[in-house]
Amino acid sequence: MFLLKLLLKNAFRHKLRTLLTLVGLVVAVSAFGLLQTIVDAWYAGVEGSSSTRLVSRSSISLTFPLPLNYAQRIKAVEGVSSVSWANWFGGVYVTERNFFPQFGVEPASYLSLYPEYRLKDEERLAFIRDRQGCIVGRKLANKFGWKVGDQIPLRGTIYPGTWTFTLRGIWDGAEAKTDESQLLFHWALLNETLRKKYPGRADFVGVYVLGINEPQNAALVSQRVDALFKNSLAETLTETESAFQLSFVSMSEAILVAVRAVSFIIIVIIMAVMANTMTMTARERLAEYATLKALGFPPGFVVKLLFGESLLIALLGGIAGLLLTLPMAAGFASAAGTLFPVFQVSALTQGLQLGAALVVGTVAAAWPAWKMSRIDIVSGLRA
Structure with a gap:
């Protein structure tokens, strides 16, 4: 409980910076979820096909x-x-x-x-x-x-x-x-x-x-x-219903690959923003971490503080982004009309959103945590 209180105080010490980082995370995670849902919607016909039906068409x-x-x-x-x-x-x-x-x-x-x-x-x-x-x-x-x-x-x-x-x-x-x-x-x-x-x-x-x-x-x-x-x-060409549906999806395969690529690029961009935020945070608290080490706290405690703060911010942004995805998807489905027969945010997509947020938080804190765990006490106090 003490560590959680400490993480909350550290995370919101610079409220504006944390708020802007959270906004970026929310936008990135919700956009990632919406783009993944669009891709899933393209494959909805394949997933809804039956294994007991075949389709025969002209070859x-x-x-x-x-x-x-x-x-x-x-x-x-x-x-x-x-x-x-x-x-x-x-x-x-x-x-x-x-x-x-x-x-x-x-x-x-x-x-x-x-x-x-x-x-x-x-x-x-x-x-x-x-x-x-x-x-x-x-x-x-x-x-x-x-x-x-x-x-x-x-x-x-x-x-x-x-x-x-x-x-x-x-x-x-x-x-x-x-x-x-x-x-x-x-x-x-x-x-x-x-x-x-x-x-x-x-x-x-x-x-x-x-x-x-x-x-x-x-x-x-x-x-x-x-x-x-x-x-x-x-002459006929007979195939399973899922293969028949995939023949239509394959016509837009390049578009789907591009949409998937954009969704992951968004996550990579916000990862860089988050890493910059955590690096600035670590640099500002150099003397504090040196003091903790001088008082006898092991390097692992400093690592926990940085990773904990980064993961806390990422988790808050991820959850908010996930919740925002649901009304965004509903609005998109309403605007798209019957273009997508099935349009819903799947449990897998929601899991990917939270997973992406946690990966962002982990990667963003990795470098500053490693640097702070190796700081020299004298140099840190002098800074």
Whole structure:
């Protein structure tokens, strides 16, 4: 208790300098946490993927569709328990700024493959029965103030025209990492319209979603599916859902590396600032430390004082920065809208923030503590 009181008095002996150092620590730790959370948000889709789902797409590019008649052939492949499909729509709600994913799906089979979408039974049934109906995630519904029964008009970009859907249900994610920012509607409605207006574009789907019972056989089942359509006009590339999600993340890998680098550079900068503060502190108290040694205190006591003071300041700044990160992340998520389906400060990020603060405090005190533990008593008193 005595040592703690002594550390508090020493830490706040120069209140302005300590306050400025704390402000720098708070800014650095909170910025570090926010940048790490942004990176985590990019990988949220990968972490939220299921090991019991595979995705089969065109081997050329995701923009090339696959024939609808592949569904029955895929379902007959050994190891495949169920098959559904989805088609990217790309509509605009009111303005281009209101971006969110929209997919035309086969309702019954698709929802059975995504049990993490918690939908009321009556809403699920209403969606399946209504060809004009749609369902959305809770996050998306809250953003636009939608409620069951509302009419949602989307202006088509890939598929021209205005498409109006009736909201039949709102799902909640089973976990925090479950995506709640999508809109799902009947693929059959899209296909019927294409068959009337653009017959050549009908009876095609974007991707097939495959359910498997044994995740350890995912690679083998993928090979079987791709072998089935080898040398055909529309060859497939089948992979796990996590690998499919990673293919999108890899497109922005350079940006993510840059964001991570900036987050660590911030910590290094504040480490240099903190080291300068502790060096100034040690230099000002040279005579005090020499007096302590003259009174019989061992060099280790001086080291404890410097390390304790540095770690105390770093810990206070780290905790304050961590607490500030939470409202910052909430504000950023609100401003980003549906750009990041899942945006939350993870326990790992919070641990990294505190760890970074403690590393800053330890490294900053290392050099001045070593110097002060070796000072000559006479030279110190003379100073």
